[in-house]
Amino acid sequence: MSPPGPPELEKLESPGRNWSRPECNVVFWFNLYQLDKFWRTAILRYFNPMGAHPSGLIGEDPLGIPNNLLPYLAQVAIGRREKLSVFGNDYNSHDGTPIRDYIHVVDLARGHIAALDYLKKIDSNSGLYREWNLGTGKGSTVFDVYNAFCKAVGRELPYEVAPRRDGDVLDLTANPTRANTELNWKAKLTIEDACKDLWNWTTANPFGFKIDNYTWSKFADYENRLHTITINDFEVSVINYGAAIQNISINGQRLVNGFTNPEDYKLSNNPLFGATVGRYANRISKGEFSLDGKAFKLPTNDGINTSHGGENGFNKKNWLGPVAQRIDDKKVSLEFLLVDEDGSNGFPAEVETIVKYVVGESGLEIEFEATISESSQHDATPINLTNHTYFNLDNSSSINGTQLKLSTSEYLAADNSNPQLPSVALLSIKLASTLDSRDKPYKTLVKASKPDLPITLEVSSTEPAFQLYTGDFTNVKDFKSRSGFCVEAARFTNAINHKNWASQVTLHRGENLWF
Structure with a gap:
């Protein structure tokens, strides 16, 4: 079947037309397809999206006065607007207000995924230009939506009837038959679901995405921003690149090593300042391991070993x-979220990783979660996550004079044949078989202080091991030897290659691994 061309093609291409308008973008993609039939283009016609993600984490935050019904009603409900204006109550509908096709944003998102799946199934030697309506196929009036939202809120909201707006019509309802049949997609959620989810978002975020104590600014570009949380005199800044801690300060006193120039984080001699380290923190001997009877070989980047996920680890990606x-x-x-592709740096499985920073009066907490994506080709992968912040209590050029008190005198000696790895003689240590360390008690690993300095730093963790770096070999920009110390809490080095430890760092599909 030949795809139809867009209507009034000549009119849309007339001089002075605003090419940012949706119909003009449609013409662009249609013309591109006509010139090169290998292009695959899905044109999705939205109707009236509304609602929010059921989690309450993602919602609509319009700038200025909302132009759509539900966001305006939500602002009325929390007192940001006085009342709703209903434009016309003399239409030929059951309650006199106009009829529209309202679709939940989650159904709309599912429609995009269905369209992408459809395009992926097209033969590689073919292209496509095709249009689909994304709607419910069922119209609802303004008062239908108003009543559903009032029910979700639990009270009647003020409104007034205003004159009709020029250009408004009685009924705009989608015919989604093509999307239902060809994309195997159908809207499942109701206007009641959308109202409930929007109210959940609104009560959790009454002023939209503006959150007290949180600000952001452009660090390098809009993919790499600087996010800052300030609680009283305690401040923490994190960037998207490497989901790295760029600054921690108390009363304006900087406590960590970090760059102000975004490009410096990409330097080859950056010792991963503040970064989230993965997919596998620390070293894998000779870059080799086996999973489910299959051997894997990774590129090495630390002598004969693979360290910190390889040359393109989590620390070098925008989260x-x-x-x-x-x-x-x-x-x-x-x-922050990172989706690491199957085969990235030689590791099997596509992994979704979340790092969560919690900033409060008492300090900073860091939590990691990893899962294998449903679409992953492989079912298992080794994973070990940590943070690589370097501390300096007085922001001086050296940590000399800093007193470090460790929680243990036990340590794993180095292997003579591979000094970066623990000695095989000490590998009899056994741990409980669990991927989730959150229920373990916090243990203080290191206490740091400096004479005459009114600051004491404590680093605690639920992890079974840690390494302490004194930064002797740091040499990048203004940061030289011993400019900071790092406490790397994680699971045992090279754990994937030892039967007593491997279960702690082996993630299978359907499992969640927590650090």
Whole structure:
């Protein structure tokens, strides 16, 4: 079947036309397809999206006065607007208000995924230009939506009837038959679901995405921003690149090593300042391991070993987000997401990783979660996550004079044949078989202080091991030897290659691994 061309093609291409308008973009893609039939283009016609994600983490935050019904009603419900204006109550509908096809944003998102799946199934030697309506196929009046939202809120909301708007018509309802049949997609959620989810978002975020104590600014570009949480005199800044801690300060006193120039984080001699380290923190001997009877070989980047995920580890990628949440009056959290592809740096399985920073009066908490994506080709992968912040209590050029008190005198000696790895003689240590360390008690690993300095730093963790770096070999920009110390809490080095430890760092499909 030949795809139809867009209507009034000549009119849409007339001089002075605003090419940012949707119909003009449609013409562009149609013309591109006509010139090169290998292009695959899905044109999705939206009707009236509304609602929010059921989690309450993602919602609509319009700038200025909302132009759509539900966002305006939500602002009326929380007192930001006085009342709703209903434009016309003399239409030929059951209650006199106009009829529209309202679709839940989650159904709309599912429609996009269905369209992408459809395009992926097209033969590689073919292209496509095709249009689909994404709607419910069922119209609802303004008062239908108003009543559903009032029910979700639990009270009647003020409104007034205003004159009709020029250009408004009685009924705009989708015919989604093509999307239902060809994309195997159908809207499942109701206007009641959308109203309930929007009210959940609104009560959690009464002023939209603006969160007290949280600000962001452009660090390098809009993919790499600087996110700052300030609780009283305690401040933490994180960037998208490597989901790295760029700054921690108390009363304006900087406590960590970090760059102000975004490009410096990409330097080859950057010792991963503040970064989230993965997919596998620390070293894998000779870059070799086996999973489910299959051997894997990774590129090495630390002598004969693979260290910190390889040359393109988590520390060198822009993380998505963050989702910022106010937990209570004294805590704000930031969650960053990274989807690491199957085969990235030689590792099997596509992995979704979340790092969560929680900033409060008492300090900073970091939590990691990893899962294998449903679409992953492989079912298992080794994973070990940590943070690589370097501390300096007085922001001086050296940590000399800093007193470090460790929680243990036990240590794993180095292997003579591979000094970066623990000695085989000490590998009889056994741990409980669990992927989730959150229920383990926090243990203080290191206490750091400096004479005459009114600051004491404590680093605690639920992890079974840690390494302490004194930064002797640091040499990058203004940061030289011993400019900071790092406490790397994680699971045992090279754990994937030892039967007593491997279960702690082996993630299978359907499992969640927590650090």
